[in-house]
Amino acid sequence: MSAKETVGTFLGAVLKGGITTMREPTNTDYIQHNPFIPTGLEPFIEMLPVLQNLTSQNNMFKYTKIHKVLGEGNFVLTVSEGEWNGKQQVFYDLLRFDNGKAVEHWDV
Numbered sequence: 823m824s825a826k827e828t829v830g831t832f833l834g835a836v837l838k839g840g841i842t843t844m845r846e847p848t849n850t851d852y853i854q855h856n857p858f859i860p861t862g863l864e865p866f867i868e869m870l871p872v873l874q875n876l877t878s879q880n881n882m883f884k885y886t887k888i889h890k891v892l893g894e895g896n897f898v899l900t901v902s903e904g905e906w907n908g909k910q911q912v913f914y915d916l917l918r919f920d921n922g923k924a925v926e927h928w929d930v
Contacts, residue, residue, distance in 0.1 A: 825919040826893040855928040
């Protein structure tokens with residue numbers, strides 16, 4: 823699976839809380855460059871219920887569609903749309919891969 827294909831699997835697993843699916847394409851030393859989400863795969867997985875709460879119970883966060891997946895070398899950028907706190911938003915996710923596994927993530 824290419825890095826671009828892996829991004830879809832990874833982001834889908836994050837949004838659906840698919841822990842088993844998340845582990846496969848992600849390095850255990852995964853680095854998260856978001857101050858609100860812990861770094862490391864297991865701490866990130868432990869935070870999934872919080873993300874699920876934002877999407878399912880109070881509809882604060884809604885991720886609706888990935889528009890573009892751009893890849894260059896070990897980096898893949900996604901441009902997506904959704905809602906944050908009831909307002910239409912554009913989301914950018916940048917992932918770095920090493921040996922076919924996600925090792926770093928940045929988001930805006």
